[in-house]
Amino acid sequence: MADDSRTHVPQIRIPATYMRGGTSKGVFFRLQDLPESARSPGEARDRLLMRVIGSPDPYQKQIDGMGGATSSTSKTVILSKSESPDHDVDYLFGQVSIDKPFVDWSGNCGNLSAAVGPFAISNGLVDASRIPANGVATVRIWQANIGKTIISHVPITNGEVQETGDFELDGVTFPAAEVPVEFMDPADGAGAMFPTGNLVDELEVPGVGFLQATMINAGIPTIFLDAEQLGYTGTELQEAINGDAEALARFETIRAHGALRMGLIQDVAEAVNRQHTPKVAFVARPADYVSSSGKSIKASDVDLLVRALSMGKLHHAMMGTAAVAIGTAAAIPGTLVNLAAGGGDRSSVLFGHPSGTLRVGAEASKVDGQWTATKAIMSRSARVLMEGVVRVPGDSF
Structure with missing residues (x-):
């Protein structure tokens, strides 16, 4: 030897x-x-x-x-x-x-x-x-x-x-x-919470078309989409998305063009080396579904449904930073997240994800015409x- x-x-x-x-x-x-x-x-x-x-x-x-x-x-x-x-x-x-x-x-x-x-x-x-x-x-x-x-x-x-x-x-x-965790001043980075200046944008994605999108910097830069516009219900579990190569490629294209629109990259080609941010998520009004563990979630149990992708795959539950983005966007009337939750003013939201439900609270206010958030809070372990x-x-x- x-x-x-x-x-x-x-x-x-x-x-x-x-x-x-x-x-x-x-x-x-x-x-x-x-x-x-x-x-x-x-x-x-x-x-x-x-x-x-x-x-x-x-x-x-x-x-x-x-x-x-x-x-x-x-x-x-x-x-x-x-x-x-x-x-x-x-x-x-x-x-x-x-x-x-x-x-x-x-x-x-x-x-x-x-x-x-x-x-x-x-x-x-x-x-x-x-x-x-x-x-x-x-x-x-x-x-x-x-x-x-x-x-x-x-x-x-x-x-x-x-x-x-x-x-x-x-x-x-x-x-x-x-372990309660408070995310202070959660707008991500030095830029505006809504980098495009809009609560909802028309995002043009080659090969996909025009999509309504709420693009927010809170917790982590996140692109929120309407589930129905994508052909989804918001009740999907991992395999429905991760087993569909075309769907994953479509989400990555959306993510790259959203990142460009948010000013996070200068060219869509840069997105391949920036997989962690931004996140892509889609939202829907409450509906009954069975979670990945077999737990029955009723429409009456939640304010809205959210499914989010991380590193190119549908997440099995919800990223904590994306939950901050969900809570913050839900607190701002007119965003896609807020509208899916029924609209109006709210300081917390209980949302359904593939593994079950999660509550997140957030405080947001308008200062000099710009939305700002003081903190978001959720409990983890x-x-x-x-x-x-x-x-x-x-x-x-």
Whole structure:
């Protein structure tokens, strides 16, 4: 047998924690634990995270890594003590492409945001004086991807994060402790909440036609469409969309042209390397359907139905950032989301998604003719699944 010891670099060990946050899961790192070349943005960091997750994988299985071969499970988080005096922790999120060699840093993950506070407390990133022996710790998070503040309310028992509980979240199999998360000033980036200046636009998409669209920057840039105009009912589950290659291609074309209209890209060709943002979702008035778990959802149970795509596929539940966009758009009379919910003024909305239902609250107001949102809030849960070290070949980054 050939001696490979001189030609192949051994694996290295990097402290890491595998966590579920909301309906997503990802690999969490403390910035200080990363190899020195990966502590700052760049190719080394991206290559390391791709190798940890198991990308790029032409088989789209991520067998040789920690990823779960879906947009909800191909995620990485880097946390550090905040450099800002009014925040506790800096939070950087990397969405790892499954089959292509890149990490998308263009947006936040709202679901994993629920796990940031618990991780930060358990890993010494929050000052001990801010953690009660029993009660709720308020963790002030700086979301570095989009430059926004997130406030996480983490339950504490005997000085440690309380993970177990009876809070049930559709899309998550087992109950856990409730973690309310507030997304402050959720309009994404420095631009207007409605980058086109309109609550509803006519979006021209080659090969598709003219579509009504609400394009909003809140939580994450999102393009909301009318389900009926697309030939859908809003009751669809994953297979109805993900098993239809033509539908997926059509949604990607819509997403690219919406991104162009929102000013997120300068040419539609750029969309292929910006898969994480914007999101595409379609909305419909309430209707009866059976969720992916077999749970019966009645039209009377919800205010509207929403189906959203992430990284080119219909999401199994709802992205947390897209839920922020839903709640914010629902609070603004005249958007497609607001109209699907029956119109009028509302401070919260309960919507149906493929796995069940979710409530999100938002506060929006008009200032000098421009809509603005002060915050959006929803409850999630989080849990450590495994902690220790992750291994990668030493020459893979």
